[in-house]
Amino acid sequence: MKRIILLMAVMGSMVFGADKEVSILYFNDSHVIYPVKDKYGERGGVARIKTIVDSSKKENKNTVVIQGGDLGGGVLFGAIYHGFPMIEAFNKMPIDISNFGQHEFDFGVKEARNLVDKSKFQWISSNLKEKNGNSFNGVKEYIVKDYDGIKVGFLGTTDGMDTTIQTDEIYQENLLKSIEKNLKDLKNEKVDFVVLLTQSEPEKNIEIMEKFPEIGAILAEEKSEKYNLVTYVGEKPIVSPQGNMGSIAKLNIIKNENGIKQKLEFIPVDNSVKSDKEMEKLENFYRNKLEEDLGHKIGTLKIKLDSGFGEDHKARYEETNVGNLIADSYRNYFGTELGFMNGGGIRASIEPGDFKLKDGISLLPFSNKIGAYKYKGETLVEALEQGVSAVDKKSGRFLQVSGISYEYDGKLPVGSRVKNVRVNGKPIVLDQVYTVALPLYIKNGGDGFEMLKNDEGRVSSKEETIDSDIFIEYIKTIKVINPQLEGRIKKN
Incomplete structure (x- = not known):
């Protein structure tokens, strides 16, 4: 018991x-x-x-x-x-x-x-x-x-x-x-x-x-x-x-x-x-499987493509050589005057050497479509202002560019940070219409780009195409990749 x-x-x-x-x-x-x-x-x-x-x-x-x-x-x-x-x-x-x-x-x-x-x-x-x-x-x-x-x-x-x-x-x-x-x-x-x-x-x-x-x-x-x-x-x-x-x-x-x-x-x-x-x-x-599917060489890279992804995220607040290259590829594909790329969509940095198919897709992994549209100069300036409106937070809305240059001061009030906007070296004309190749994500208002919904018409040279496809074809064409910083974006 x-x-x-x-x-x-x-x-x-x-x-x-x-x-x-x-x-x-x-x-x-x-x-x-x-x-x-x-x-x-x-x-x-x-x-x-x-x-x-x-x-x-x-x-x-x-x-x-x-x-x-x-x-x-x-x-x-x-x-x-x-x-x-x-x-x-x-x-x-x-x-x-x-x-x-x-x-x-x-x-x-x-x-x-x-x-x-x-x-x-x-x-x-x-x-x-x-x-x-x-x-x-x-x-x-x-x-x-x-x-x-x-x-x-x-x-x-x-x-x-x-x-x-x-x-x-x-x-x-x-x-x-x-x-x-x-x-x-x-x-x-x-x-x-x-x-x-x-x-x-x-x-x-x-x-x-x-x-x-x-x-x-x-x-x-x-x-x-x-x-x-x-x-x-x-x-x-x-x-x-x-x-x-x-x-x-x-x-x-x-x-x-x-x-x-x-x-x-x-x-x-x-x-x-x-x-x-x-x-x-x-x-x-x-x-x-990934190596078998995407491991073949499509070009030779002479310099590091540096977006700062996963580190300082520099593509979200300053000009980068990879941002220039991507924006150039969009502009080249559609034959437009300008090219835009939102920095947050660039998702890798690539070391020099053989540039493989997987490298191109790793840079642009979202399969976003790119299109070409007409915009007045004043709308483009407004878009650049939106791009720098949250640089202190390293927001992905920051615009990498081709065919256009600008300066900004992140310490000034939002909406008045951008100055000295030039198209192909000449001051932008606010009421003039320009052609722009850009991701449909921002064209449709993503990241707060509501102003880009107000286009002046579509550029009908080519159909809207996936970003990495455009970029990869561009790499195959130029073969040797050596993009430089050109002063397209200057920050004060």
């Missing part, structure tokens, strides 16, 4: 005295299935992440794996395969939840729907809506999971949809409105802890955390290719793991008789982590 009573006492202490714990593994910026190598070293890869996931699940069966968004376009791999290899890998891993980044929509709403439909895990969106107001593709606005007595609620928001395709099929609901609505629903669910997944800027995340104290942690998009970043609002973290799946944020939520507490650590996804063998086979398959 004493043994039975003692056993019951031990069991009672196990049930009522022990902490309950949930482990959340979070990563994002999932553009490439295999490890990335650059100036910051080698990092990422689904095979290493699989190893970390399996290890965590052995330690704690209550492990939830979350992908924060951007598994589609943005780089060469995404441009070619549109995110579907990542879905294949995440189904095998498996992950549990994915939020939407902007890049899931780079190739259209239909492709984004296909990504969701092929997923065995749950997608979440609290603020992406169909035209009728329903959640995008019928995904849940919030998810509640009970881990042996710890109820966790998950919300997911997407910001900056104006930086991807222009469409009226879906819209981005106001973040604060959608969060407030879904938090009310989660309150009725009596959750112990709320996790918000975001794709917002740090300032917005802080605003959200301060406005909604019900949120326990924000898992945000990456802000650095080199560093993990965490900001605390009180004791609540806003967490940004390293870009390109370079690290995993591990957030442990612990519940006991004293309430809820949390513990955060970052796990590096580097060569210190042994790769899962089956996942490594998948990585190697796609690495080899």
